[in-house]
Amino acid sequence: MTTMPTTSARGRGGDSAGVWRAVIRRPLGALSLAYLAVVATAAIAAPWLAPYDPTATDLSHVLSMPSADHWLGTDRLGRDILSRLMYGGQVTLLGVLQAVATVLVLGVAMGLASGFLGGRVDRALNWLIDVVLAIPVIITLLVVLAVFGTNETAAMVTLGVLGAPGLARVVRGVTLAVRQEPYIAAARVAGLPSSYIVLRHVLPRCYGPIIVQASLFAGVSLLTETGLGYLGLGVQPPTPTWGGMVADASQVIDQQPWMLVPAGAVIGLGILAFGLLGDVVRDATGQRGKRAASTRAARRGTLRAEPAAHPASAEPAALLSVRGLSVALPTAQGTTTVVEDVDLDINPGQTVGIVGESGCGKSITGRAILGLLPAGGTIASGSIRLGGDELTTMTKAELARLRGRKIALISQEPLAGLDPVFTVGQQIDELVRRHDRLPRRHVRARTLELLTAVRLPDPEGVAARYPYQLSGGMAQRVVIALALAGRPELLIADEPTTALDVTVQAEILDLLRQLQGETGMAILLITHDWGVVADLCDRAYVMYAGHMVESAPTEEMFDVPLHPYTAGLLRSSPRLAEPGLPLPAIEGTVPEPRDWPAGCHFAPRCPLATAICREGAIAVAKPEENRRTKCIRFDEVRRGEGHDGAGTLARR
Template sequence: MRPLRAFRRPLSVAAVAYLGIVLVAVIFAPLLAPYDATDGDLDHVLSGPSALHPLGTDNLGRDVLSRLMYGGRVSLSGVAEAVLTVLVLGVLSGLLAGFLGGWVDRVIMWLVDVVLAVPVIVTLLVVLAVVGSNETAAMIALGVLGSPLLTRVVRGSTLAVRQELFITAARVSGLPNRSIALQHILPRIAGPIIVQASIFAGAALLTETSLGYLGLGTQPPTPTWGGMVADASTVIDQQPWLLVPAGVVIGLSILSFGLIGDALRDAGARQAPPRRRKVVAVASSEAKPEPGALLSVHDLTVTLPRSEVDTVVVEGLDLRIEPGEVVGLVGESGCGKSITGRALLGLLPEGGQVTRGAIHFEGRNLAGRRRSELRGLRGSGIALISQEPLSCLDPVCTVGRQVDELVRRHEGGNRKQVRARTIELLGDVNLPDPERTVRRYPHELSGGMAQRVLIAMALAGRPKLLIADEPTTALDVTVQAEILELLRKLRAETGMAVLLISHDWGVVADLCQRAYVMYAGHVVESASVDELFDGPLHPYTAGLLGCAPRRARPGRRLPAIPGTVPDPRTWPAGCHFAPRCPMATEACAAAAIPLFEPATGHETRCIHHTQVKGGENAAVA
């Protein structure tokens, strides 16, 4: 939300101007007030407005204007104490509940329900009975009792924002929860917080003046707005005017707080509804890490909630990446490629779990690890770049600030050293004029520039494995070639391994040494890229290759595999590709198909692999 847009309406401008004038008068009362608040003029008792006393005098001859200025210091200080209490308790508890979830969320929301059940006025009277006329204690108590409403608002907004891709990107980069919550989530939910604070300020002022009217707040001779209303009510039959100044100031102040809150609410963007709580992935396996492998995955099975039922979306997946190797993961949309990449980092969607298998990185099994352990690995061990670069960048932070925090997180250093490293990283990814780019916001970047920034952020932790999830899908052909060349250059310079997730065989052929072909949660074939192109041993692989535009014949329609990838809830019992395969037989649907290894390093999940020819039996139409 852009706050300035909220104040284009005349009423909003008038409300802000009025409160500004009141605050100036209150703060500088010792300099601006014509008299001291307790000075009496016995020659002009209960007088109306005059040149000597612009707003008249009270029953002791005290100047009403001066008492309004001094009284505002007490009344508005009480409002500030209440609002500050609400902000501290409400924002902190709402952020913790919405961001951490789990038992923290349940405990905080239980406390919120308990506090909401407590009657506010009765509690304030009890507090004043215990501590005497201590208005500070009363207003802090009011803030405590009012904080649950803000807690609920902040929690709901946090639940929505934490699902954004740029929050996932921050987690992948290894940022701690504290930095993500304070630097990325809190600025995005500032609008609803300001709205609630302004509305509560009006309610707090009404409560404070009510306590002063009842004589339960600050005691005479110290002036308060509520006390002035009480004094005026005792002489209303002698001087009705005396009720006007304090009443108008109080009423306009409450109205101004409300108008500002309404303006901010109307200018704010709609918040997304909260989503379900994330379920922590837990898994175990007896498998040992493969010798010499940087990453080895064995029998990986992942489930996601679909219609309140946990559904397997990746099943029995094996994968291996050597240090410095570029490996492709190929398949149509919906085959489980991106879910596999996120499972490696412990960043599954809401309710997702690794239910079986092992994920060994540098000999350590990541499956079943605690969040804190995985956080330490993200960015420095494994990094991720996404296919939606602009969605992964925080729209309210400059490029420089976002790269800076990752450099500071992984390498440390003072402000000057961090910024120098940031500019170096942006230069390494071939961004023109890095010194200028650090001052830009994401909306000022093109798709190619945003993707380069994401790559620079991924490199900030000097990772050993980079997961590139469709890094060129949203880019035009020229920029695609530049990004691929950049990845090739960075891999050669840094020695990092790359897992390239893609559906584009041209990209795989250009960059990868080996590739895994994935279909409906299964790896159906794996081999070197040359072997897959020259002699595929699975009908799905052959079908994908036959659909590649680069293999199209002039004058003929581009072939396509009939049908679509099945929903995980309707996977066939046997070969998942059988319903779309022209080579399918009854044996294909009878039972699960194991992996065969017809040649060293070349595996396929097809009982008819000896009959598959590169294009002749391709499953295309």
């Protein structure tokens, strides 16, 4: 098992708990929290702790200094200052609470919606935020008080409404960053609804910035509430308020300056405590973020191993049938096609592999099938049918209901697909509850059953661990268990063994083979490793520069490739290298989508290319039953011409 220091918070709601623990460890943070807790407790418990009624007068002790009878002295009517401070805290802190609650509800909701949903929602909310930020706060509060009289609740709620856009912008920024995390995509693929993902996986990452902003805004609210009380625009006498006590003290400051000290000190220290608390939380979350980033980088370093003219209709027996699929992504130069005219069929219980160099469009094809293209990506044309359902015309909600139940994903970086805040058991539990609707007492039993199915020793112990406590192989098994939670008919495995050592690779492939036999699910395997294809796949598709250039039963493709790119890949495989001889390689590199040639995309690297290959699109040929190739010279490739014995090496 890999061992590394923990950087994640523990348990449900662990991110905020971790923030508070980090704050308490800092002296200023602990002092600020302690002061605010004492003040709040005194205000709440005033009916039991206050020595006098806050409105009771004692004309024999007017403007007295602190004494045994009156610990903080009395005001000009002989009222006990300590009692009035405690009761006044109820009014003042309630006003602060109303403003902060309003800013949290509106600001967090607007920020999460804007950052997570994007598009028109983001533009509309940003416009609204800009409008509200342009409204002058003080003038608006005075207008509200003029309309509602001395209704302090209306004033403080209005203050919260006017302060919400500032928090919304901060939350939006954090949400935009978190939305790109792999575990968010994994949650979508698992079939979790957007609302659940936002509340369970996005919102906890915003706790630090939210606490900072809320703390600073609480200080502003305290200053505003006491200012309104000082001006006589808030709660009216004889009800005590801190601002009203400052106003009373200002009228007799020449007779008794001490009277200003208790209320002024409580207000000043309160504002200071809120400000310090915000600074401490900011510093604490900043350091935790840096440690988490360095841990993720170290973890990635530890885990990474060295390494057509299509038919008009889908195959009748196909579980998944892709026809004429073209995908476009936004670039600095505009929208660019990155996958073009792709056909693909997978039958129930079949394992199909997509092979090709990096940058050929394999993963984008898989994401298009899942409906999880990068921001701005679109399916320009084509059809994707899964079990009779047309995926390209489905709404986001319909696709979300499909994921996890009919189609699931495992990725090449399993740890990146696991939420670091929750235990393995908690993450599988939520999918079991989502897909099976089981009573809570049966959920963990199903979770342990899934962990047992993926051959994890001590399932209960693994369920209690956090992702950072897992080795690469264990994490991949957990991700497979997550994918199986909804009993999918199709599993898309995107480079599932790339980050694992050779021994663990073999175990994961054997596990996939066993699970497929037990569940009958189909597997779409995206890889660059011919050994994985040979070991697991019934049929292979070869992809180059956005095109499917060849497809065939795996054994036939290994025996006799019919496209020069396939032959070149097989010839350059280390598994097929001649001992003592240099490893043959295909000259050149995969072109960027914007640099694709007009004809065959492989023509610039192909020794068999002719003028015809470079002039226009190449049709898909069907040289044999159940075989396809996007090459006009497949007969020469069959004979091994142009590749220095590629066919012979391939057949080996």
